Amino acid sequence: MLQRLQARDVVVESSPVLQVHGEETNITAVELQDGRRIPLDAIFAVATMTPHDSYLQHLRLERNETPMGSFLAVDQMFRTSHPRIWAAGNVVNPGANVPLSISSGNFAGAAANAALTEQEFDRAVASSQQRT
Template sequence: MQYEVIVVGGSYAGLAAAMPLARARRRVLVIDAGRPRNRYAAHSHGFFGMDGWTPAEMLEEARYQLSTYPSVEQLPGQVQQARAHGEGFALTLADGRELGAQRLILATGVSDELPAIPGLRERWGRSVVHCPYCHGYEFERGALGVLATQATSMHQALLVPDWGPTTYFSQGAFEPDAEQTQRLAARGVAIERSRVVEVVGPDDGLTGVRLEDGRELALAGLFVAPSTRPADTLAEQLGCAYDEGPWGPLLRVDEFKRTTVAGVYAAGDASSAMASVSLAVAAGTLAGVGAHQSLLGF
């Protein structure tokens, strides 16, 4: 079946990409595997009009609003293969169906790779988080930690004190130099060099971390910058170029979210190091506008 645009990924960027195309009365299909990156979070914060909603509520409302446009279809499913076909593209779904489109928008996101520390993943998105702007306020200025996972963790440690007294856990790998030590001290950040070996607390809550020297430090929240990888291989199959981002590879896009393959657009966390609902929606909108204008020959 042929569509003008297929959007792969029906989270914030993908649904936002479909909206301008729907309003231009273009025939659009959104295919979604149902695994939004923030599905572990109890609530989402910082997006005007929906601050404090659950991720599921936000997506349900967005899907409903998009469904009121008759030229748009939404399909649950997993795309396994993508290739150029004629003047457009062909997609193969996990159930064997084949679909075609003149343009593709990839909004499939990334997968987070966390350190292998007991208790960490179980609390991911709740009391173990990555973004102080998204989650910091809810810790009520309690004691906070930053777990070093890479060099960019230093930037995180300098940000977090605005949300509570902060300890930087260097983990024996990302030791601050003299200048960084001075900057951390100016922000009131304590440096802890004994490794975190376990995250502790009831259920998915957090009471603190256990260190390799046997001590336990009380914390209200722990910030971690995970490494990321593309959630699927579709862009690679199509031949799209990647650049190395601060946490993992990112699809190379221009201001209208065009990838290096003509007719293929990308939006959301797969192509941006800055991750938030607001930024994903903005990027998706630009991708939708870019795809529409390309159909007009712009």
């Protein structure tokens, strides 16, 4: 990515920005941690997407490495690599806003319910076969 930007004469500064100078929407410069002050009239900043899923780390669930970060891998039913864990929203999709997270959470809940219902039916069938 860096090579592509540089090929288009885009300057990428890796030193953290300490202060943005200017008034209101009129940006005039940034002061960098390394002491340089760079005049400019626009800034493009990239956030690092970090899902708050560290409490699941010990489960060693599969992850998808994306250009936007590392997120839980799920199938079309939002099931993770663990057969009894479903995940939805922005822990699986870095671009998920609130409505999309609500929708995928609703679908994941329905999928989990269906899996539990299927498990109950399987147990009932096994129990009835033992009685005969």
